[in-house]
Amino acid sequence: MKFAFHGSPKDSCMATFAQRLAAAMQEAGHESSEAVPGVGLVFSHVDEDHVRPFRRHAQATYIIALLRLPEVPADFLRAAYPYMIRSLGNLMIAVVGPEHEEETYFVTLERGYYRIAPQRDPTRHMQEVVRRLTPLATSHLIIDNIFDPDLEPDLWQGNEATVELERAGHVLDAWNLLPAPFPMQEILSPEDFRHVQRLYQIGGLSYGNLSQRHDRHRYWMSASGVNKAHLHDVGQEVLMVKDFDDSQKAMRLSVPSEVKPRRVSVDAIEHFMIYREHPDVGAIIHVHAWMEGIPSTDVNYPCGTIELATSVANLVRQAPDPSRAVIGLRNHGMTITGRSLDDIMERVDGKILPQVPMS
Ligand SMILES: [Zn+2]
Numbered sequence: 001m002k003f004a005f006h007g008s009p010k011d012s013c014m015a016t017f018a019q020r021l022a023a024a025m026q027e028a029g030h031e032s033s034e035a036v037p038g039v040g041l042v043f044s045h046v047d048e049d050h051v052r053p054f055r056r057h058a059q060a061t062y063i064i065a066l067l068r069l070p071e072v073p074a075d076f077l078r079a080a081y082p083y084m085i086r087s088l089g090n091l092m093i094a095v096v097g098p099e100h101e102e103e104t105y106f107v108t109l110e111r112g113y114y115r116i117a118p119q120r121d122p123t124r125h126m127q128e129v130v131r132r133l134t135p136l137a138t139s140h141l142i143i144d145n146i147f148d149p150d151l152e153p154d155l156w157q158g159n160e161a162t163v164e165l166e167r168a169g170h171v172l173d174a175w176n177l178l179p180a181p182f183p184m185q186e187i188l189s190p191e192d193f194r195h196v197q198r199l200y201q202i203g204g205l206s207y208g209n210l211s212q213r214h215d216r217h218r219y220w221m222s223a224s225g226v227n228k229a230h231l232h233d234v235g236q237e238v239l240m241v242k243d244f245d246d247s248q249k250a251m252r253l254s255v256p257s258e259v260k261p262r263r264v265s266v267d268a269i270e271h272f273m274i275y276r277e278h279p280d281v282g283a284i285i286h287v288h289a290w291m292e293g294i295p296s297t298d299v300n301y302p303c304g305t306i307e308l309a310t311s312v313a314n315l316v317r318q319a320p321d322p323s324r325a326v327i328g329l330r331n332h333g334m335t336i337t338g339r340s341l342d343d344i345m346e347r348v349d350g351k352i353l354p355q356v357p358m359s
Pocket residue numbers: 110207208286287288303332333
């Protein structure tokens with residue numbers, strides 16, 4: 001992969017970090033580039049006083065924002081996360097603490113943040129940083145949607161399944177498992193907000209999604225960025241997923257002919273793989289929370305990537321009963337399968353831990 005740096009390091013500590021990072025990237029076989037256009041990975045130095053968003057022209061460019069915080073903030077995520085959004089990063093690496101005692105943290109769009117274990121040897125530490133960032137930077141998003149106006153008219157107002165989805169959304173909301181979307185509009189200019197929407201194809205970072213099988217091939221799923229406590233309008237808040245178009249790397253959706261549709265949740269590819277493989281799975285819920293003793297993915301691939309979907313599908317397959325599996329997504333949340341939404345709710349009631357362990 002070709003990589004480049006953008007902007008200037010904030011202090012000598014960050015300058016050293018960037019040099020070591022470049023060296024470790026090259027050692028791992030990646031090619032350094034002076035010019036930014038056309039490279040697959042850009043490390044972009046954040047200047048807190050003038051956060052200048054890095055505007056890429058291609059979705060395929062992965063941006064890692066580099067943030068320097070000389071002091072450890074009391075609320076790390078609250079202090080660091082807005083800088084990632086404002087610099088339009090896919091991931092952020094924060095170098096935190098006084099020079100020579102600094103620690104390295106990763107911050108993800110899913111609001112995960114974790115420390116990369118320190119090592120006495122800076123070269124080994126940087127090898128670990130590169131090892132942890134590479135799978136994220138090389139993963140592939142499946143976020144394009146193709147809308148076919150072919151939904152049967154008797155489903156335009158929904159059916160029993162969409163009523164159940166709506167009810168389950170209310171329950172998750174009452175359990176406080178659906179935190180409000182991050183208020184990106186408040187920290188971004190209207191222009192940058194539109195850019196983020198185009199870039200990530202998201203209407204707002206809201207967390208969690210739910211789906212319910214319709215027939216052998218199709219399932220209903222919550223839309224992207226909508227309030228999951230209000231899943232009602234077909235084509236807008238709930239969508240019928242009918243297929244994955246492998247050649248176009250896009251989800252195919254059936255929508256009512258007269259509705260301007262919203263996009264389906266970015267995790268549609270993950271649910272798709274599970275429903276197709278396991279006919280007994282009737283419903284799937286994904287929340288940013290945890291449960292004691294669950295198996296977990298190794299790599300915290302981003303939401304909506306084929307790599308995340310594949311690693312979750314692999315763990316579902318290995319579960320004693322794939323139609324009743326609880327799978328941890330490292331540093332992110334869980335995906336739970338069930339015969340029905342009620343089946344899932346009954347099994348997890350009282351067992352959900354609001355805090356996802358970070359490592
Ligand atoms: Zn998620």
